[in-house]
Amino acid sequence: xxxxxxxxxxxxxxxxxxxxxxxxxxxxxxxxxxxxxxxxxxxxxxxxxxxxxxxxxxxxxxxxxxxxxxxxxxxxxxxxxxxxxxxxxxxxxxxxxxxxxxxxxxxxxxxxxxxxxxxxxxxxxxxxxxxxxxxxxxxxxxxxxxxxxxxxxxxxxxxxxxxxxxxxxxxxxxxxxxxxxxxxxxxxxxxxxxxxxxxxxxxxxxxxxxxxxxxxxxxxxxxxxxxxxxxxxxxxxxxxxxxxxxxxxxxxxxxxxxxxxxxxxxxxxxxxxxxxxxxxxxxxxxxxxxxxxxxxxxxxxxxxxxxxxxxxxxxxxxxxxxxxxxxxxxxxxxxxxxxxxxxxxxxxxxxxxxxxxxxxxxxxxxxxxxxxxxxxxxxxxxxxxxxxxxxxxxxxxxxxxxxxxxxxxxxxxxxxxxxxxxxxxxxxxxxxxxxxxxxxxxxxxxxxxxxxxxxxxxxxxxxxxxxxxxxxxxxxxxxxxxxxxxxxxxxxxxxxxxxxxxxxxxxxxxxxxxxxxxxxxxxxxxxxxxxxxxxxxxxxxxxxxxxxxxxxxxxxxxxxxxxxxxxxxxxxxxxxxxxxxxxxxxxxxxxxxxxxxxxxxxxxxxxxxxxxxxxxxxxxxxxxxxxxxxxxxxxxxxxxxxxxxxxxxx
Amino acid sequence: xxxxxxxxxxxxxxxxxxxxxxxxxxxxxxxxxxxxxxxxxxxxxxxxxxxxxxxxxxxxxxxxxxxxxxxxxxxxxxxxxxxxxxxxxxxxxxxxxxxxxxxxxxxxxxxxxxxxxxxxxxxxxxxxxxxxxx
Numbered sequence: 001x002x003x004x005x006x007x008x009x010x011x012x013x014x015x016x017x018x019x020x021x022x023x024x025x026x027x028x029x030x031x032x033x034x035x036x037x038x039x040x041x042x043x044x045x046x047x048x049x050x051x052x053x054x055x056x057x058x059x060x061x062x063x064x065x066x067x068x069x070x071x072x073x074x075x076x077x078x079x080x081x082x083x084x085x086x087x088x089x090x091x092x093x094x095x096x097x098x099x100x101x102x103x104x105x106x107x108x109x110x111x112x113x114x115x116x117x118x119x120x121x122x123x124x125x126x127x128x129x130x131x132x133x134x135x136x137x138x139x140x141x142x143x144x145x146x147x148x149x150x151x152x153x154x155x156x157x158x159x160x161x162x163x164x165x166x167x168x169x170x171x172x173x174x175x176x177x178x179x180x181x182x183x184x185x186x187x188x189x190x191x192x193x194x195x196x197x198x199x200x201x202x203x204x205x206x207x208x209x210x211x212x213x214x215x216x217x218x219x220x221x222x223x224x225x226x227x228x229x230x231x232x233x234x235x236x237x238x239x240x241x242x243x244x245x246x247x248x249x250x251x252x253x254x255x256x257x258x259x260x261x262x263x264x265x266x267x268x269x270x271x272x273x274x275x276x277x278x279x280x281x282x283x284x285x286x287x288x289x290x291x292x293x294x295x296x297x298x299x300x301x302x303x304x305x306x307x308x309x310x311x312x313x314x315x316x317x318x319x320x321x322x323x324x325x326x327x328x329x330x331x332x333x334x335x336x337x338x339x340x341x342x343x344x345x346x347x348x349x350x351x352x353x354x355x356x357x358x359x360x361x362x363x364x365x366x367x368x369x370x371x372x373x374x375x376x377x378x379x380x381x382x383x384x385x386x387x388x389x390x391x392x393x394x395x396x397x398x399x400x401x402x403x404x405x406x407x408x409x410x411x412x413x414x415x416x417x418x419x420x421x422x423x424x425x426x427x428x429x430x431x432x433x434x435x436x437x438x439x440x441x442x443x444x445x446x447x448x449x450x451x452x453x454x455x456x457x458x459x460x461x462x463x464x465x466x467x468x469x470x471x472x473x474x475x476x477x478x479x480x481x482x483x484x485x486x487x488x489x490x491x492x493x494x495x496x497x498x499x500x501x502x503x504x505x506x507x508x509x510x511x512x513x514x515x516x517x518x519x520x521x522x523x524x525x526x527x528x529x530x531x532x533x534x535x536x537x538x539x540x541x542x543x544x545x546x547x548x549x550x551x552x553x554x555x556x557x558x559x560x561x562x563x564x565x566x567x568x569x570x571x572x573x574x575x576x577x578x579x580x581x582x583x584x585x586x587x588x589x590x591x592x593x594x595x596x597x598x599x600x601x602x603x604x605x606x607x608x609x610x611x612x613x614x615x616x617x618x619x620x621x622x623x624x625x626x627x628x629x630x631x632x633x634x635x636x637x638x639x640x641x642x643x644x645x646x647x648x649x650x
Numbered sequence: 651x652x653x654x655x656x657x658x659x660x661x662x663x664x665x666x667x668x669x670x671x672x673x674x675x676x677x678x679x680x681x682x683x684x685x686x687x688x689x690x691x692x693x694x695x696x697x698x699x700x701x702x703x704x705x706x707x708x709x710x711x712x713x714x715x716x717x718x719x720x721x722x723x724x725x726x727x728x729x730x731x732x733x734x735x736x737x738x739x740x741x742x743x744x745x746x747x748x749x750x751x752x753x754x755x756x757x758x759x760x761x762x763x764x765x766x767x768x769x770x771x772x773x774x775x776x777x778x779x780x781x782x783x784x
Contacts, residue, residue, distance in 0.1 A: 387750025
């Protein structure tokens with residue numbers, strides 16, 4: 001019954017998306033005469049959001065009570081699983097995660113229908129119509145090829161369980177966070193399409209779009225940061241970024257959203273970069289869809305596996321081509337009528353932002369190429385691998401100039417400025433980079449990229465605070481603080497990344513109980529080994545005493561776990577965090593002669609990678625708060641102005 | 651080509667299956683005594699693909715095959731082979747797929763041509779925009 005309620009809600013929501021597409025489109029065509037039909041669009045969008053949310057709640061319900069007559073529950077859950085993993089299991093699979101995707105999309109669509117009143121009503125109708133169109137495609141995908149509520153003819157006796165790697169608190173929040181980001185960009189996409197349809201690419205359009213881009217970007221930043229930390233402690237080998245296609249799938253929308261964010265700021269503040277902003281709005285959501293296609297179609301395991309069961313993949317591919325192709329076609333038809341807007345000089349805030357937009361886009365192109373290229377050649381039966389030795393240096397060609405300009409850009413004035421005016425700041429940044437290079441080169445043994453990273457990070461950390469110089473700190477707008485914090489976060493994360501790759505130390509050792517080994521400044525003693533059991537696993541747990549530089553020892557308890565549903569071995573690493581880095585300990589198998597395999601890493605300042613990510617997200621939140629408060633204040637001001645005018649006329 | 655890869659995979663996998671219960675090769679989980687050699691081995695291992703995993707290097711995997719490949723890399727480094735020779739040997743055995751570091755070749759030249767094109771495109775785009783504005 002519950003499952004059928006969910007399914008019915010989903011069909012109704014799809015019907016409302018169709019209605020929203022229709023009434024929006026009709027209202028745009030009818031213009032001022034279409035007020036009656038236009039009045040239907042917003043309620044349709046809101047109701048669609050409510051229904052999709054209801055359907056998702058029903059899915060959570062069947063997972064919570066482990067209703068084994070539902071196929072999805074039977075194949076992905078298990079009655080013995082802790083409740084939190086039962087719930088997170090609802091979206092730890094294809095159908096559930098696609099339902100989460102459309103739910104977030106519908107909720108976001110409902111929200112803009114409720115709150116967005118700044119844009120001309122006709123643009124708004126076009127936007128909601130576009131949003132309905134995009135949502136409709138994903139409803140069709142869900143209902144026709146990935147029904148999450150499908151029943152089994154005979155209920156299963158027991159569920160098949162959830163991949164043990166995914167039974168982790170990280171998973172409970174990682175995919176929803178990313179999806180909020182992915183799908184938030186669909187709003188930017190719809191705004192871009194709406195503005196193109198009515199040819200109203202104005203600063204108002206940019207300020208209406210910006211909070212959505214900011215919000216999506218914050219979620220993406222958090223999602224990527226959390227995903228990276230999850231991979232780091234869960235996979236058990238101390239790596240934090242693998243240039244895996246699944247990771248790239250989340251990085252690409254982030255790069256596009258970062259570029260979009262900055263170009264929307266130029267459009268909002270200076271009425272420049274109109275066509276470029278629209279283009280990025282289309283690209284950003286396209287990257288979200290490409291990412292979904294990569295992850296959801298099964299194409300990553302193998303192009304041939306994809307060809308064997310092509311139904312879902314082809315469906316998403318079709319949606320991809322329909323939406324991206326359609327938007328690009330519209331762009332091509334309308335781009336001629338969208339002028340680029342106000343002019344500006346090279347040495348100006350816009351000049352720097354344009355430079356970095358181009359660099360971000362180029363980086364995005366590299367990541368896209370490196371991710372898709374192996375799939376492309378595999379289709380021709382040539383298998384190649386593209387990994388860190390490609391992405392790191394080639395990406396750096398574009399990222400390093402971008403970081404340099406990022407240090408300088410915020411110091412420049414809008415429209416027209418000279419480098420002479422900020423020569424002292426430029427000298428300071430240059431001197432810091434040089435000092436960093438010399439300092440770390442003297443230490444020696446550091447590869448070129450980490451060396452550049454360390455030097456740039458130091459300079460960037462200082463440079464990110466320079467825009468505050470000469471400002472009264474208390475009266476500095478919150479949005480400026482947001483920029484400062486986010487840029488500082490980039491510097492912090494960069495330092496962590498460079499330090500991890502420059503200074504990490506590894507020790508693989510087979511030790512008897514009571515024996516000690518060394519990794520970096522740590523002395524590690526294996527004090528004991530004991531069997532332990534959890535709700536759905538048994539494990540060997542090592543008791544490790546770790547002492548930093550001869551200090552008081554800390555006890556770590558890494559485990560080698562055996563899950564039984566489904567059967568799989570995993571290693572649970574244990575981390576000892578200090579202000580200056582992390583000790584990473586893993587216990588492996590017994591070597592046979594009473595010795596145990598230990599894998600140990602000392603990673604100086606590795607935690608800064610994720611602290612940096614969190615700072616970047618915090619900067620985004622501050623900017624969002626600043627922008628929204630600013631909008632509210634301006635709205636009040638405009639209303640008072642209008643009132644006064646009305647009074648004067650009367 | 652596909653049949654060849656498949657047969658190689660089978661050839662390699664069958665002794666592995668038999669070995670599952672045996673302890674892993676000695677240098678799968680043991681470092682070389684010389685830190686410089688170990689560093690060279692580590693750097694190389696991070697750029698070799700674990701063929702039985704999804705998107706992991708042999709330096710990041712518990713799979714038996716990754717362990718065997720780590721063992722091979724370490725003993726070959728220890729016996730004085732250069733990392734490039736070892737990579738060449740592995741590529742000869744398993745194809746380009748095993749190396750995360752694409753070399754310029756018939757199948758991979760676009761990977762290197764596109765960044766150059768992008769640089770030119772980015773340069774042209776910026777020059778045009780800046781010239782017009784200034």
